[in-house]
Amino acid sequence: MTRLADALDDAYRREWAFVLAATVRVAGSLDVAEECVQDAFVAAIGAWGERGIPDNPGAWLTTTARRRALDQLRRDKALRSKLPLLIEPDPADLVEDSVVTDDRLRLVFTCCHPALSAETQAALTLRLVCGLSTPRIARAFLVSEATMAARITRGKKKIEVARIPFAIPAESELPERLDTVLTVIHLFFTAGHTANSGDELVDGEVVGRSIDLARMLHQLLPYESEVQGLLALLLLTDVRSQTRVDSGGSLVLLKDQDRSRWDAAQIDEGRSLVALALMSRPPGRFAIQAAIAAVHAGAP
Numbered sequence: 124m125t126r127l128a129d130a131l132d133d134a135y136r137r138e139w140a141f142v143l144a145a146t147v148r149v150a151g152s153l154d155v156a157e158e159c160v161q162d163a164f165v166a167a168i169g170a171w172g173e174r175g176i177p178d179n180p181g182a183w184l185t186t187t188a189r190r191r192a193l194d195q196l197r198r199d200k201a202l203r204s205k206l207p208l209l210i211e212p213d214p215a216d217l218v219e220d221s222v223v224t225d226d227r228l229r230l231v232f233t234c235c236h237p238a239l240s241a242e243t244q245a246a247l248t249l250r251l252v253c254g255l256s257t258p259r260i261a262r263a264f265l266v267s268e269a270t271m272a273a274r275i276t277r278g279k280k281k282i283e284v285a286r287i288p289f290a291i292p293a294e295s296e297l298p299e300r301l302d303t304v305l306t307v308i309h310l311f312f313t314a315g316h317t318a319n320s321g322d323e324l325v326d327g328e329v330v331g332r333s334i335d336l337a338r339m340l341h342q343l344l345p346y347e348s349e350v351q352g353l354l355a356l357l358l359l360t361d362v363r364s365q366t367r368v369d370s371g372g373s374l375v376l377l378k379d380q381d382r383s384r385w386d387a388a389q390i391d392e393g394r395s396l397v398a399l400a401l402m403s404r405p406p407g408r409f410a411i412q413a414a415i416a417a418v419h420a421g422a423p
Contacts, residue, residue: 134180156192167183245307312334390421
């Protein structure tokens with residue numbers, strides 16, 4: 124039972140965003156997709172307990188959640204006409220699949236649509252893309268759990284009412300949408316780099332997923348200086364993760380950290396990105412922050 128519980132916990136932390144993003148394509152609704160994903164995790168308790176933990180838990184959960192979404196759609200054929208265009212977005216609103224195909228990034232742009240307030244954009248992304256619990260997000264925003272739950276609910280409702288598509292925006296729309304996405308990914312990273320709950324200062328899973336999102340954004344916009352700056356900032360900040368606490372779990376200040384344990388390859392990658400980001404005039408806020416981080420990373 125302990126092994127099963129550990130496997131489910133690990134799957135939740137690692138696979139939540141993947142499973143939800145894949146299920147949204149079928150369900151056509153964030154609420155329906157979330158319900159189906161939760162049902163899939165409940166189903167896993169019985170199925171994995173009887174037949175053992177599958178070799179690919181994420182694929183099992185995704186298949187189960189998508190099947191439940193299809194079943195629900197079949198039970199209510201009228202549902203499609205009442206939902207936003209999340210199932211089959213207009214091809215004109217999409218960037219070519221050869222550029223980026225990851226559903227998580229599509230979900231990030233959906234959550235960061237300008238029709239939503241900045242607070243709602245961040246809260247929805249942390250909940251739906253990052254899989255953080257509502258209580259944890261509430262602590263990050265210094266509001267009550269009830270207030271945050273209501274904010275997330277209103278945000279999902281607004282997506283349905285405004286018929287916000289599950290899509291990467293067209294190239295002409297990217298500039299006005301980009302800064303919000305960069306800010307939310309940075310907030311996601313911060314939530315992991317200095318966790319506000321749990322026994323560990325750093326939540327490595329959250330940090331890793333935020334860097335992964337920044338890399339995908341860089342794949343989509345390789346010449347955008349602020350994307351370069353954000354990815355550089357995350358990489359150069361993350362190089363210190365293994366040295367920020369001592370063996371007893373106490374915080375180690377920057378000046379006292381063992382720099383020989385910092386990831387040299389990651390520092391080189393970050394500094395290369397900084398050099399590219401600073402070519403833009405004037406440099407953006409993430410490029411400037413990354414440049415400061417690069418100075419710290421290069422100091423003896």
